[in-house]
Amino acid sequence: QVQLEQSGGGLVQAGDSLRLSCAASGRTFSNYAMGWFRQAPGKEREFVAGISYGGSVTKHADSVKGRFTISRDNTKNTVFLQMNSLEPEDTAVYYCAAASDWSLSSIYPRLYDYWGQGTQVTVSS
Numbered sequence: 001q002v003q004l005e006q007s008g009g010g011l012v013q014a015g016d017s018l019r020l021s022c023a024a025s026g027r028t029f030s031n032y033a034m035g036w037f038r039q040a041p042g043k044e045r046e047f048v049a050g051i052s053y054g055g056s057v058t059k060h061a062d063s064v065k066g067r068f069t070i071s072r073d074n075t076k077n078t079v080f081l082q083m084n085s086l087e088p089e090d091t092a093v094y095y096c097a098a099a100s101d102w103s104l105s106s107i108y109p110r111l112y113d114y115w116g117q118g119t120q121v122t123v124s125s
Contacts, residue, residue, distance in 0.1 A: 033102030
């Protein structure tokens, strides 16, 4: 089992920045690739960003490319999502997730094994 504890999020204005964190416990963190997803009301959960086991490979959704950055610190068992130039369309509940079998095609929630509790990000215009 892997437990994922999220922190960060909140209410910000358009153009502001936020950083989400997700701390893992339970198993060897570097054995899991990590991802961030988000879900807005009435919409399906969508891929935001993913990062490989050691952190050398990342993938970002087109909608956030250039504004959001995923990173990880395996010494602290933590993955981050730095969100800059936030837009009202970024408003959603954000989830971190862990995958034992990951590739650059791993953009579907069903491919991830463990999930954080979710954190609300609200961007006002």
